[in-house]
Amino acid sequence: xxxxxxxxxxxxxxxxxxxxxxxxxxxxxxQILYFVGYAYPTDNTPQIFTEDVDYQMKMEExxxxxxxxxxxxxxxxxxxxxxxxxxxxxxxxxxxxDRLHNFRANNKFVNSEKEFQLVTRISDSLLDKLAPxxxxxxxxxxxxxxxxxxxxxxxxxxxxxxxxxxxxxxxLSSIKIKDLNKATAQELKxxxxxxxxxxxxxxxxxxxxxxxxxxxxxxxVYGLDLEVVDRVLKRYRVLNPxxxxxxxxxxxSVHDIAKLVYFKYSVAAKIVAYRQQVGAIDSFDELVNIxxxxxxxxxIIQLYLQL
Numbered sequence: 080x081x082x083x084x085x086x087x088x089x090x091x092x093x094x095x096x097x098x099x100x101x102x103x104x105x106x107x108x109x110q111i112l113y114f115v116g117y118a119y120p121t122d123n124t125p126q127i128f129t130e131d132v133d134y135q136m137k138m139e140e141x142x143x144x145x146x147x148x149x150x151x152x153x154x155x156x157x158x159x160x161x162x163x164x165x166x167x168x169x170x171x172x173x174x175x176x177d178r179l180h181n182f183r184a185n186n187k188f189v190n191s192e193k194e195f196q197l198v199t200r201i202s203d204s205l206l207d208k209l210a211p212x213x214x215x216x217x218x219x220x221x222x223x224x225x226x227x228x229x230x231x232x233x234x235x236x237x238x239x240x241x242x243x244x245x246x247x248x249x250x251l252s253s254i255k256i257k258d259l260n261k262a263t264a265q266e267l268k269x270x271x272x273x274x275x276x277x278x279x280x281x282x283x284x285x286x287x288x289x290x291x292x293x294x295x296x297x298x299x300v301y302g303l304d305l306e307v308v309d310r311v312l313k314r315y316r317v318l319n320p321x322x323x324x325x326x327x328x329x330x331x332s333v334h335d336i337a338k339l340v341y342f343k344y345s346v347a348a349k350i351v352a353y354r355q356q357v358g359a360i361d362s363f364d365e366l367v368n369i370x371x372x373x374x375x376x377x378x379i380i381q382l383y384l385q386l
Contacts, residue, residue, distance in 0.1 A: 170205055259294070270314065273311075328385070363377065
């Protein structure tokens, strides 16, 4: 008869104890790795999140640019020289812009707010918004208003515009109006307030521009008082604006941008630096944010630029 005590199942030999210890050690190690990985994600984990943050930043930048364009600053301008882009930023429809350009193609000019509305057929609300910024030459605003024969806006399209051109105004004037772009320094000296220096300065400034495209540019001549400008415009006007070779501010170099009379080399460098910072300039109104930019002349300057 076998009197040995039964073997206990809780009793392990040395090899079994080593195996159990190693298994427990693996469990502990995996638990530690799991919690560490959860609390401190690896660099690969947040890649999608990082890309999402970059996308959100770009969207915010676009929203900021759009808000700047919506809240743009409008400077006084001559509505006869509204470009497609300028008309768009002012809230004009393509049809309204085309009507103005077709009218101007016949060498005609609008000389009042009402005439501008009759030609373009813009709404009263848009006219009320834009009219405070209209700037017409003094000879146009001081003259007697022409009685318009059209009784409604549709008649303006089908019949000739009863609006004076530069030529008709010249014929009615007691002074023969000459082309400002053809005036010599000697001729300009005949106007009170203009001597040798100012006459030469006007001609030099005009030549650097390649010719005046707007009468307001005469006031940009250094040292020329507004009263003297008014006297000049009673005898001279821009009858034949020269063609413009526009500068692309999104691709031109500092040297090319600085060729424009209105830009010092330092300002041209700041324009290029700003362009590199934002990627591309989407609106001319962004330029007013650049240090030392002549923002008071933006309405004229943008005629020489393209995006």
